[in-house]
Amino acid sequence: MPDATDRRILRQYLADPDQPMTELAERAGVTQATLWRRLDKMRQSGVIRGQTVQIDWRRMGYEVEVSLRFTLDKSSPRAFDDFTEAAREVPEVIEIQTFLGSVDFRLSVIARDMAHWQQIYRSRILTLPHVETSDALMLVTTVKHSDALPL
Template identity: 65%
Template sequence: MLDDTDRRILRHLLADPQADNAALADRAGVTTATLWRRLDRLRDRGILRATEARIDWRALGYAVEVSLRFTLDKTEPRAFDRFTAAARQLPEVIEIQTFLGSVDIRLSVIARDMGDWQRIYRDRILGLPHVTDIEPLMLVATIKDTAELTL
C-alpha cells in the first residue's frame, strides 16, 4: 500500500505541516516534482485527505470545552437523523462523533465561560430531539492530541 518514500513523506508532513513543499521534499529526500506526484497520489487514494488548520479555541476566548455523551430514543426510527441535523446547526458544537454501545453520539461543545456554557446547555443542548440521557464531561486538560502514528 505505502512504500518507504510515501511513509517518509507522511512522517515529515505530520512533523511539520506548515513546511513548504521544497523544505518537505528536501527533508523526505525527494525532488519537489516527486513530492508533488506522491502527494497527489496519496490524495487520490484517500490516504491524505486534507491539509487543515487547527484552531486553538482557548486563544480565541473559548475557555470551556465540554464533551457530551448522548443516548438516543431507540424506539424512534428517525431519532439519529433528527438529532444530528439539529446538532449540526449549533455553532458551539465543534465535533460530532457516533459510537456503537451504550453511548450513541458524542458532541464537543465550546463556550466562552461557565455562564456562556450554562446558557448553551439550557437553551440549545436540552432542546435537541430524541435524547434519553446526557452525560456531560468537562475538559480539564488535554494530555495528548496528535494524529501521528509510526509509519
C-alpha cells in the same frame, strides 16, 4: 498502498506542513520532482484528502469544553437523524460522534465561560430531540492529542 518513501514523505509533511517543498523534499530524502509526483499520487488515491486550517479556539476566547454523552429514546425511527440534524445546528458543537453500545452519541461543546456554557446547555442542549439520558464531562486538561499516524 503507500511504500516506505511515501511514509517518510508523510512523516515529514505532518511534522511541518508549512515548510517549503524544497525543504520537505530534502528532509524526506527525495528530489523535488519525486516529491511532487508522490504527493500528487497520494492526493489522487485519497491518502491525502486535502489541507485544513486548525484554529485554537482557546485563543479565540473559548475557555470551557464539555463532552456530552447521550443515549437516545429509539422508539422513533428518525431519532438518530433528528438528533444529528439538531446537534449540527448548534454552533458551539465542534464534534459529533456516534457509538455502538450504551452511549449513542458524544458531542464536544465549547463555551466562552461557565455562564455561556449554562446558556448553551439550557437553550440548545436540553432541547435536542429524542434524548433518553445524558452525561456531561468537563475537560480539565488534555494530556495527549495527536493527529499523526504511526508512519
